[in-house]
Amino acid sequence: MQDSELASPYWFPTMCYHCDNPPCTKVCPVDATFKRTDGVVAVDPERCIGCKFCMAACPYSARTFNFGRPEQTKFTEENKDSIPENYCKTGYGPEGTVSKCDFCTDRSAQGLLPACVVECPNGAIFHGDELEDAVTNGEDTYRLKELLRSRAGYRQFEELGTKPRVYYLPPVKRQFPFEDATEKFNTEE
């Protein structure tokens, strides 16, 4: 992302926001995608017929159509030990279905944090249960409400009424390499 030509570019990771009012689940003709009682918006690959209605309905482009089986999913009984300990499985569903971030529900069932939270080298991603008002990146733990208040947390396109469950914290004390950005644009011109 880049807010203007003279501002430094920055990363803006996006994933399924597990909206509390998700337009994606309402359009599925076979009830293959639904909101779980724990708040996770899930997809049942056994039911999904790959019609892509949910992809069109999601305003955040959070869903991916699985055109084929990526090489990485070809784990067998023999090579299963080579599976990375923490890897994001978004987009690795069965061919012809739609998949997306599922907040690593398989990991949370084992008391583990989502793979992206564990693997982020800067500890930039926090995860937690809103009812407990606590989020952690695996090292630091904060009160969610206090973090959002003190860091002016916001949600993407809140005006749509989708009630996303993922918040962003605007950068603070960041060193913006304005000169680098200016030089880059001058070079490209």
Ligand code: SF4
């Ligand atoms: S981000 Fe998109 S796919 Fe995820 S719950 Fe919201 S509308 Fe559905």
Ligand code: SF4
């Ligand atoms: S692609 Fe699958 S989950 Fe999405 S609307 Fe169609 S059947 Fe439902």
